Amino acid sequence: MSCLRVQSLAYNSGLDILFLARIALKGSMKIRMSSPDLSDADRQAVLDVINTPNLSMGPKIAAFERAFCEFTGAKHAIGVNSGTVGLHLCVRAAGVEAGDILLTTPFSFVSSTNVILFEKAVPVFVDVDPFTGNIDTELLAQAVEDLSLGVEIARKWLPRRFPPVNRHDLGAVKALLPVDVFGQPADYDLINAVASQYNLLVIEDSCEALGGEYKGRVAGTLGDYGVFAFYPNKQITTGEGGMIVTDDDEAADFMRALRNHGLHPDAAGVRLCKAIIQGGLEAEEVGDEARITLSQTAHHLQIGFRNFKHGVRPDVIIGIGVLGMFL
Numbered sequence: 001m002s003c004l005r006v007q008s009l010a011y012n013s014g015l016d017i018l019f020l021a022r023i024a025l026k027g028s029m030k031i032r033m034s035s036p037d038l039s040d041a042d043r044q045a046v047l048d049v050i051n052t053p054n055l056s057m058g059p060k061i062a063a064f065e066r067a068f069c070e071f072t073g074a075k076h077a078i079g080v081n082s083g084t085v086g087l088h089l090c091v092r093a094a095g096v097e098a099g100d101i102l103l104t105t106p107f108s109f110v111s112s113t114n115v116i117l118f119e120k121a122v123p124v125f126v127d128v129d130p131f132t133g134n135i136d137t138e139l140l141a142q143a144v145e146d147l148s149l150g151v152e153i154a155r156k157w158l159p160r161r162f163p164p165v166n167r168h169d170l171g172a173v174k175a176l177l178p179v180d181v182f183g184q185p186a187d188y189d190l191i192n193a194v195a196s197q198y199n200l201l202v203i204e205d206s207c208e209a210l211g212g213e214y215k216g217r218v219a220g221t222l223g224d225y226g227v228f229a230f231y232p233n234k235q236i237t238t239g240e241g242g243m244i245v246t247d248d249d250e251a252a253d254f255m256r257a258l259r260n261h262g263l264h265p266d267a268a269g270v271r272l273c274k275a276i277i278q279g280g281l282e283a284e285e286v287g288d289e290a291r292i293t294l295s296q297t298a299h300h301l302q303i304g305f306r307n308f309k310h311g312v313r314p315d316v317i318i319g320i321g322v323l324g325m326f327l
């Protein structure tokens with residue numbers, strides 16, 4: 001790894017350059033992606049939960065969501081059963097319809113594109129900055145401008161097998177879906193400037209970026225909606241799990257309903273029983289089964305925030321992961 005690359009990585013992710021240089025100089029050292037670190041207390045926390053009747057949507061979920069609001073400063077946090085589902089609910093909340101266009105990055109885990117395809121929308125890939133691995137914001141601005149000018153000019157950005165190439169109309173450009181690759185947030189000043197110029201929503205895939213920062217702001221809060229993931233290779237784990245954060249009241253309500261079969265959050269208890277007896281849930285939207293289980297959450301609360309309190313900075317863990325790949 002060149003010094004320049006180490007320097008750029010350190011500058012962009014706020015890592016300690018001496019720390020990075022020491023690792024780089026070791027040359028052959030293998031640095032593995034994080035693996036789960038479970039203690040007896042974590043195992044006990046899971047047992048405590050499964051000894052209660054509240055195995056899903058219980059008090060631990062609310063505590064987990066509150067902890068996320070506190071950590072990120074976001075107004076709402078919505079626990080879901082994977083990062084992918086979290087991203088999918090954001091795409092739904094953005095009002096994406098079949099044929100709509102979302103701009104995203106090709107350098108990601110496959111689910112940031114799959115969630116676009118789930119809605120039969122069109123992912124337009126914008127290449128990445130070779131230094132950061134994140135979406136190139138100049139290209140992004142160019143792509144959005146071209147896409148706003150009609151199908152002929154837009155054609156070079158469209159997937160080769162894009163169905164409407166014979167047509168003269170393009171779907172609406174609805175949203176940007178940048179990914180904070182390996183914990184390093186993309187350049188949100190520019191992304192948000194493009195979004196506000198063209199009235200687009202920004203869905204921040206911060207599945208790899210819990211604890212990352214951009215100009216003093218926390219990853220996950222840099223767009224309209226942000227999503228974290230808790231698969232075992234992430235900074236903290238619930239086994240499977242994810243968390244959406246947003247300041248948008250209406251979108252939060254909508255996503256809370258969607259995670260639970262479309263059932264509105266206040267349609268609980270008696271109302272829910274009544275609705276089921278009457279042969280239908282009070283669902284205005286077709287929702288997912290996206291709830292996170294209580295035992296997953298207990299595990300997360302125990303492990304995740306313990307590590308944070310002990311000062312293990314996720315960006316350091318991720319920085320190590322990135323270096324491991326390059327060395």
Ligand SMILES: Cc1ncc(COP(=O)(O)O)c(C=O)c1O
Nearest residue numbers: 082083084109111207208229231
């Ligand atoms: C960038 C990115 N997006 C989305 C996801 C999906 O998260 P999950 O595996 O929890 O569905 C991941 C997880 O690996 C990821 O790295």
